Amino acid sequence: MAHDAVCLLDHLKCKQAHIVGASMGGMIAQIIAGIYHDRIISLTSIMSTADSRGLVMPWNMKLGLHLLKSSQAAEEEQLDLKMETVRLISSRTHPPKQEELESRLRKALARDAEKYGTKRQLSAIVATKKTKKITQRVNVPTLIIHGAEDRLIPIKFGRKNAELIEGAEFREIEGMAHDFPRPLVGYLAFVVSKHLG
Template sequence: MTGQPEPEVRTARCGDVDIAYDTLGSPQDPTVLLVNGLGTQLTGWHPDLCAAVAAEGFHVVRFDNRDVGLSTHLHEAGRPDLSPLAQGGTVTDAPYTLADMAADTAGLVDALGVERVHLVGVSLGGMVAQETALAHPERVASLTSVMSTPGGGVGRGTPEALAVLTLPPVPDEAAAGERGVAVARVIGSPAYPADEAEVAQRSRAAYRRANDPVGVARQYAAVLASGDRTERLRGLAVPTLVVHGEADPLIRVEAGRATADAVPGARLVTLPGMGHDLPRELWPRLVAEIAAHARAAQERTG
């Protein structure tokens, strides 16, 4: 399923939380910092995909956001109240926001001892990456926002896709594998069906590594309480690439177009047949786009 071993996990103190991360490639190369989506651990970035980015001459770092994986879980914050969603209301009961997660990300950049990073975020990770570029532009050499949104309900998903965000917790590892497959069938790429055996295996491994559904709910509350970044993005000077699947049912392609329209000089790449995942068949294109974007930013800034 993979030809790459999982690297050693390290921990950095970032403000009031510990952030778990690992690295691949030479630290002498420019750093690509990968930010993952809602409830997804650093292991969600497939080792083979990370190796492909590293092979382009980059130092690849992936990490667990707060409340997932081996990073700090804010158990004392409890479960946020997401019930207003059922009536189409607004969630305000969030113990933290995307700005706090962006501060974690900037803190990790400091801990890595690098001046700036090429930031690549998917889904919620794209929102965190956008917020990091807005609040800490001096730490971001380039931004790549993948299957994400500027917020404010732009590109709102189908009811079936949105339902996967509030499914009840699974009781055990076997059920976690079944859940991973079921979710992939709803939000995955119709043109590139997932290897369901691999999806199940990786979902079971994620459950064994760390399972905290209340932490995931707190992340979701952070998204819902953080508002729309569109107007702020209009002043962003960080070189920006936006990538979005044209068949994404969870965050529709309109959200990618809105992000690219908001950021001055941003380049938009839409991929036919791609849903809300990163199918292996599209890795060569994705890696090429990320690498070319990062190199162009390096050349502009020296």
């Protein structure tokens, strides 16, 4: 997937880019920044990790089992399961509003109702265990953002990311979990845009 993203830059005739990724996208962004140094101006990694070992199951069995169930659900169950997934990983300080959440997830399902997508993504994350050394090779200005309430990828993983990358700035966001709570979106946009210069 990191290679695919660089191929997209090639297709767009874009020599360099600021790269921002969240969750699995943060893992991909870190791999890109660690391997394709000359293509990246800066890195912003949000609620992510450089090491998938120990994620989810050991400290949150309910969440881990729910994610596996979601990936095996029949089509008619997808909306309810996805809504429950979002509730499990979202901010408790700023929970998503029911109507907005349902509307957003209905659009997402209409765009792609592939029920095994979540399972494949989880498999890719679990299989990607050797990115620590790649992340340590990142040599561009780096911002690591992590929510204090994150139960899917706890904040200690974000702190470890910042330690792996020389000169990385770490931002802990109170009231944020594994989501982008609406009341914090403006602040997050400000923090990222300031990093991009």
